[in-house]
Amino acid sequence: MFRSLSACATxxxxxxxAVDAQQRTGYGLGRAPTTQEINAWDIDVRPxxxxxxxxxxxxAQGQKIYDEQCASCHGTFGExxxxxxxxxxxxxxxxxxxxxxxxxxxTAIRTLGTxxxxxxxxxxxxxxxxxxxxxxxxxxxxxxxxxxxxxxLNEIVGADFELNEKTLLAVQMPNRNGLTTAxxxxxxxxxxxxxxxxxxxxxxxxxxxxxxxxxxxxxxxxNLAEQRRPLGPxxxxxTAKYGxxxxxxxxxxxxxxxxxxxxxxxxxRYACTACHGLTNKIVGPGFSEIAGRYQGQPAALGYxxxxxxxxxxxxxxxxxxxxxxxxxxxxxxxxxxxxVNGAR
Amino acid sequence: xNLQPKGRLLLAPENHLSAAHLAQGSRRSFLRGGVAAGAxxxxxxxxxxxxxxxxxxxxxxxxxGGPVVATGYGMPSKHxxxxxxxxxxxxxxxxxxSVSFTPLQNLFxxxxxxxxxxxxxxxxxxxxxxxxxxLMIHGMVKRPLMLTMDDVMRFSSVSRIHFIExxxxxxxxxxxxxxxxxxxxxxxxACSEFxxxxxxxxxxxxxxxxxxxxxxxxxxxxGSALTRTIPMEFALNDVMVVYGQNGEMLRPENGYPLRLxxxxxxxxxxxxxxxxxxxxxxxxxxxxxxxxxxxxxxxGIHRQYSGVQxxxxxxxxxxxxxxxxxxxxxxxxGLAWSGRGKVRRVDVSVDGGRNWHxxxxxxxxxxxxxxxxxxxxxxxxxxxxxxxxxIDDTGHVQPSIHQLRAVRGVRSIYHxxxxxxxxxxxxxxxxxxxxx
Numbered sequence: 001m002f003r004s005l006s007a008c009a010t011x012x013x014x015x016x017x018a019v020d021a022q023q024r025t026g027y028g029l030g031r032a033p034t035t036q037e038i039n040a041w042d043i044d045v046r047p048x049x050x051x052x053x054x055x056x057x058x059x060a061q062g063q064k065i066y067d068e069q070c071a072s073c074h075g076t077f078g079e080x081x082x083x084x085x086x087x088x089x090x091x092x093x094x095x096x097x098x099x100x101x102x103x104x105x106x107t108a109i110r111t112l113g114t115x116x117x118x119x120x121x122x123x124x125x126x127x128x129x130x131x132x133x134x135x136x137x138x139x140x141x142x143x144x145x146x147x148x149x150x151x152x153l154n155e156i157v158g159a160d161f162e163l164n165e166k167t168l169l170a171v172q173m174p175n176r177n178g179l180t181t182a183x184x185x186x187x188x189x190x191x192x193x194x195x196x197x198x199x200x201x202x203x204x205x206x207x208x209x210x211x212x213x214x215x216x217x218x219x220x221x222x223n224l225a226e227q228r229r230p231l232g233p234x235x236x237x238x239t240a241k242y243g244x245x246x247x248x249x250x251x252x253x254x255x256x257x258x259x260x261x262x263x264x265x266x267x268x269r270y271a272c273t274a275c276h277g278l279t280n281k282i283v284g285p286g287f288s289e290i291a292g293r294y295q296g297q298p299a300a301l302g303y304x305x306x307x308x309x310x311x312x313x314x315x316x317x318x319x320x321x322x323x324x325x326x327x328x329x330x331x332x333x334x335x336x337x338x339x340v341n342g343a344r
Numbered sequence: 345x346n347l348q349p350k351g352r353l354l355l356a357p358e359n360h361l362s363a364a365h366l367a368q369g370s371r372r373s374f375l376r377g378g379v380a381a382g383a384x385x386x387x388x389x390x391x392x393x394x395x396x397x398x399x400x401x402x403x404x405x406x407x408x409g410g411p412v413v414a415t416g417y418g419m420p421s422k423h424x425x426x427x428x429x430x431x432x433x434x435x436x437x438x439x440x441x442s443v444s445f446t447p448l449q450n451l452f453x454x455x456x457x458x459x460x461x462x463x464x465x466x467x468x469x470x471x472x473x474x475x476x477x478x479l480m481i482h483g484m485v486k487r488p489l490m491l492t493m494d495d496v497m498r499f500s501s502v503s504r505i506h507f508i509e510x511x512x513x514x515x516x517x518x519x520x521x522x523x524x525x526x527x528x529x530x531x532x533x534a535c536s537e538f539x540x541x542x543x544x545x546x547x548x549x550x551x552x553x554x555x556x557x558x559x560x561x562x563x564x565x566x567g568s569a570l571t572r573t574i575p576m577e578f579a580l581n582d583v584m585v586v587y588g589q590n591g592e593m594l595r596p597e598n599g600y601p602l603r604l605x606x607x608x609x610x611x612x613x614x615x616x617x618x619x620x621x622x623x624x625x626x627x628x629x630x631x632x633x634x635x636x637x638x639x640x641x642x643x644g645i646h647r648q649y650s651g652v653q654x655x656x657x658x659x660x661x662x663x664x665x666x667x668x669x670x671x672x673x674x675x676x677x678g679l680a681w682s683g684r685g686k687v688r689r690v691d692v693s694v695d696g697g698r699n700w701h702x703x704x705x706x707x708x709x710x711x712x713x714x715x716x717x718x719x720x721x722x723x724x725x726x727x728x729x730x731x732x733x734x735i736d737d738t739g740h741v742q743p744s745i746h747q748l749r750a751v752r753g754v755r756s757i758y759h760x761x762x763x764x765x766x767x768x769x770x771x772x773x774x775x776x777x778x779x780x
Binding site: 235 | 423424428430432434438440441447466467468482488489491492495498499520522523524528561563567568569575577619620622624626629630634635638644645647648651654655661662665667668669675695696698699733735740743747748750752755759761763767773775776778779
């Protein structure tokens with residue numbers, strides 16, 4: 001008692017400000033967001049209709065946008081598995097049961113159609129994050145249209161369907177009953193479903209190897225000798241003897257001074273290489289093919305810059321190249337110059 | 345197998361000394377040489393010793409070193425160039441929607457250096473300007489807030505050490521062995537000291553009605569504007585809004601300048617480049633919780649909102665892709681963690697799970713943080729199967745791959761916390777295997 005009193009005698013002069021800070025109702029930091037700010041950022045749409053935006057789009061309108069801006073990655077029929085397969089695997093009976101039966105098969109067909117439970121999630125993601133290289137560029141109506149077309153690719157809605165803020169909430173997805181939260185991993189105090197055993201002695205009689213890395217796969221992650229510090233009680237195994245398959249990408253420049261960005265790094269940064277190989281066609285032509293076609297043409301630099309920026313269709317085939325608004329002007333020019341110089 | 349250490353049976357390699365140098369360094373061998381070959385040899389050896397003095401002193405001792413501030417923000421030694429984050433070839437078609445793995449086989453202790461913390465981006469890494477960045481907190485709150493980074497960094501703060509583990513860590517190995525090293529089997533986990541504001545502090549500030557407000561939506565400002573629903577019981581428990589990591593600001597690839605941290609929960613919920621928190625009464629069913637990060641069970645049902653990373657451990661040395669330099673003493677060491685709390689115990693087996701030995705835990709043992717364990721081992725050159733098994737303070741015992749598959753099958757992708765086996769061959773090579 002006396003000790004705390006004497007402590008107060010020396011400290012009480014300093015105390016009031018500290019007490020004030022704790023007793024205040026709040027920190028008083030920041031400001032209220034404006035209505036415009038909330039409208040610009042609060043774009044989420046929930047299955048119960050929270051956040052749904054007024055608008056409409058048809059399957060036919062959606063097909064046009066999809067073919068121009070989505071098919072290059074997801075495939076003309078939504079079949080590409082390189083990225084999210086947006087269609088396939090849905091069976092007629094699934095629409096009744098609300099369970100995608102393909103997921104019970106040993107080779108589960110995992111697509112947007114077989115997995116997704118609510119169409120609002122599809123609308124929400126297209127509006128916030130697609131097209132991948134140009135997110136938040138679609139209008140509300142365009143988003144309804146593309147969503148409608150993807151639903152149609154999965155044979156969930158007919159060819160003449162119009163999706164709007166009301167029909168979006170009424171769409172019955174084929175796997176709407178296929179997700180559960182009845183498990184321990186969703187709660188702070190959830191119970192585990194797979195429990196180990198605490199045996200210490202003679203726990204198993206025979207130990208056999210059920211699975212091992214085949215020899216051909218031992219170098220597929222790169223030479224392991226180069227992935228382990230050459231110091232201490234272990235070395236990385238020199239796996240070059242198992243073959244010369246390419247190893248994983250590593251930023252080799254990390255330990256040296258930063259160098260100027262090579263155009264090929266820009267191609268990777270802007271995901272140009274998703275559709276164009278350096279020499280070969282993937283979706284669009286290879287870069288060396290482009291360089292070859294325009295070699296020596298005086299107007300090539302300006303032409304290629306425009307093509308990169310605005311996209312195009314018909315020069316190399318029917319699959320259109322979307323406009324690349326995300327690529328900085330200086331980088332557009334650097335890539336175009338590199339193409340003119342022979343793409344080397 | 346004898347697990348008692350017999351002392352260091354193998355000296356560190358002295359590769360920079362020749363056999364002749366080593367012989368000169370020993371009086372007995374010098375005398376033996378003298379006895380065998382006579383006095384003339386002894387005098388020439390003495391001459392050789394004098395002329396070789398300079399070769400015994402390394403050049404960095406005989407020269408002036410570099411100045412301070414040779415690099416304003418330091419880098420590891422150039423000899424550490426092998427220690428890198430790496431992608432797993434063929435796992436993803438594009439590096440902007442991909443993952444890089446932490447090189448666990450090269451790390452000590454429990455803190456992951458920020459530069460090798462694993463990365464997971466969905467639409468690439470944005471370059472966020474901290475002066476323009478804002479955090480909006482709104483929805484079912486009494487006082488919606490728009491905060492600058494200056495504002496966020498003025499709130500009372502906490503620093504805590506926690507792991508972040510991707511829900512798909514180990515996802516390639518549900519059915520069989522697929523990758524060679526611990527970097528690829530377990531490298532989507534890292535542990536850092538994080539500094540920021542408790543989310544409960546911010547929710548107090550905006551004011552919520554606990555009877556209505558059940559969930560918080562977190563949203564990133566990257567191109568995917570990634571969204572995840574955080575249940576309020578997690579949000580008010582220990583979730584942080586983080587700007588500091590290991591004493592510095594977050595690295596760009598890990599969310600600069602602001603991220604969420606949901607301790608113990610799969611990494612996707614720790615939304616990077618955090619720009620918005622919306623309080624609501626229902627979960628959002630976003631793409632990352634309805635199409636991905638859902639666990640496919642044998643009956644074709646997906647488990648949704650499967651957040652918690654359950655008890656897990658792995659031996660990092662010796663581990664797959666490594667070669668032991670010879671027989672004798674080794675320290676078996678690795679990492680254990682649990683999204684439900686602290687690691688209580690780790691057992692290690694060197695015979696494929698037949699017999700187990702309790703490992704030493706390195707202090708500090710922290711909740712929802714990596715914990716380092718160690719066990720002395722004398723390798724006699726015979727093949728061995730190394731395993732570790734962690735138990736957390738809820739009593740949950742890390743399951744074997746068979747115990748896990750019995751419940752979840754092999755198609756789950758996410759939340760593989762099975763016991764890992766490393767096979768030590770007679771030649772000292774260590775390879776990734778699964779035991780029957």
